Amino acid sequence: MSDLFESAPHSDAPRPLADRLRPQNLSEVIGQVQALSPDGPLGAMLAAGQLSNLILWGPPGVGKTTIARLLARETNLHFVQISAIFTGVPDLRKIFEAAKHRHAEGRGTLLFVDEIHRFNKAQQDGFLPHMEDGTIVLVGATTENPSFELNKALLSRSSVIVLTRLDLAELERLTQRAEKLLGSALPLTGEARDALQEMADGDGRALLNLIEQVASWKITTPMDREALSKRLMRRAAQYDRNGDEHYNLISALHKSVRGSDPDAALYWFARMLEGGEDPRYLARRIVRMSVEDIALADPQAQDICLNAWNTYERLGSPEGELALANALVYLALAPKSNGVYVAYKAARRLAKETGSLMPPAHILNAPTKMMKDLGYGQGYNYDHDAEDGFSGQNYFPDGIRRPVLYNPPERGFERELNKRLEYFAKLRLRRSQGD
Structure with missing residues (x-):
């Protein structure tokens, strides 16, 4: 070598x-x-x-x-x-x-x-x-x-x-340096000059290659943006469906939805599509956003996303992508909640810590005499027969202090769920105190 x-x-x-x-x-x-x-x-x-x-x-x-x-x-x-x-x-x-x-x-x-x-x-x-x-x-x-x-x-x-991509000011400095070496200014209007630098997409080497092409045309009358675009192809945006850019952009898309910014969500959605991303991958991630970041604050959000995915499957590209865009905008403007997501993770942690504990005997079925003799099912209260349809029994393993895993925020439909939680908490307290 x-x-x-x-x-x-x-x-x-x-x-x-x-x-x-x-x-x-x-x-x-x-x-x-x-x-x-x-x-x-x-x-x-x-x-x-x-x-x-x-x-x-x-x-x-x-x-x-x-x-x-x-x-x-x-x-x-x-x-x-x-x-x-x-x-x-x-x-x-x-x-x-x-x-x-x-x-x-x-x-x-x-x-x-x-x-x-x-x-x-x-x-x-x-x-x-x-x-x-x-x-x-x-x-x-x-x-x-x-x-x-x-x-x-x-x-x-x-x-x-x-190292970072070159910004437009740095690309302009590079353009001026190239013009000095070439001995003349590029035959471009101001807008066309901006377009040339935008085509490079932060890549200095790509910009110099584009400048070299323009300089070889020997044009005397400055070209405008439209004329330049007809003669030059925009540099393909850097996007690797299996690389960093894929994960960077889906993160930006997800966080834009979570941050209730439909414009940013549509921008990153378009960036990924322009980069060649599979719309089915985006459809799956959009459904994931609905269950992670909107969830029960707007119960119909998940259905809207699933319907958008189904619409895409029926229409295909490019028409079906509009259905996904509709779902994205809906999610971005929907009330946000991670209450169930947080509760689910807490439940998983608790399950790992207490994974060998049996359910309390009163909620176990007793299909055999031996199981009945062991106390399975004894003392179980059928909730439909209880006043208010609520018995207030314990459903956690014996010895575990009852945790509170689900704390819904006061947003969207979860305001109503909060009222229900408070209602059942009061009934549970009354039942434990014997009314």
């Missing part, structure tokens, strides 16, 4: 704009102030003259490779770049052996591993001894959540640096 600082064969092909604009020092990096500023983790490391093993976590096109290369330059480390997709165990052995020779000669190696999450756990373990003895400084790059994709041993020896 060769590293990026070795000379490449001469080529007459023009270098891509993204390569020509690659920063030559960390001060030229656009964005990532939270990591590179003097108060940021990378800035503090460089100020102390001590670079530790790093995991750079962030979306595509935010500077992970560039930052790793410049960190090597700033700390006078030999830079080696590999990709976990194309690198096998024999390649790694050669890299580690070469790093050992450099280490013996007094120079360290910064090993940059792109897509490090692609290595399996055994391969990740292979880095550990070389990190521990100082043979390499590992800088891994990943678009996936390190907490889930990297093993604990590797994470415990590394600092995770979160």
Whole structure:
């Protein structure tokens, strides 16, 4: 494997704009102030003259490779770049052996591993001894959540640096830098310029590729937004149905419903659909929201969601998705309650703690003489025969102090349920005191 600082064969092909604009020092990096500023983790490391093993976590096109290369330059480390997709165990052995020779000669190696999450756990373990003895400084790059994709041993020896997508102001700075290098402004109106940057979706490399396309058209009259949209395709939004973005967006959708914000709920719903999410998955989650966050505060919410799911199954996409949108808006504006959800979890905890206790004998059936002799069913009061249809008997195991698991809030239909609870509590007290 060769590293990026070795000379490449001469080529007459023009270098891509993204390569020509690659920063030559960390001060030229656009964005990532939270990591590179003097108060940021990378800035503090460089100020102390001590670079530790790093995991750079962030979306595509935010500077992970560039930052790793410049960190090597700033700390006078030999830079080696590999990709976990194309690198096998024999390649790694050669890299580690070469790093050992450099280490013996007094120079360290910064090993940059792109897509490090692609290595399996055994391969990740292979880095550990070389990190521990100082043979390499590992800088891994990943678009996936390190907490889930990297093993604990590797994470415990590394600092995770979160890199963020570029905002519109940072994309504008990058656009201006590109125009300066190209020697002319882009032939775009102000709105078209904004649209171009929006198309990049926070990806600096994608923006430079789009700029390179626009610059190649040799247009003299500025194009407006509509004309630009006809000639350029918007960058596909980053969305992995099995990855972090999937879980981030469904969390945002669920919390928007819980927070009674129908506009935000519709936005995240649309984001997931645009990303290619299965509407049936969303239908299932919408039903889950109805039973977790609305529940008995609005008993018809669950039926509305199930009907919306059924409507989707009958209509299919895209018409059926409107039924799911209707259900979402209804949930967002419905009264909220997690009273049953909290009560259910409390009941599960209590059941684990007291799982071997028998029900009280008086509520046990006695189909045999032996069971009758043991007292099964004795003293049971048939509630329909009791005054008010309520006997007030104990239904918990003997020896357990009666808990209160369900505390409905004073919202929606649960106001009525609260009244019923209070009514039965008073009757239970009267029955226990013998009326």
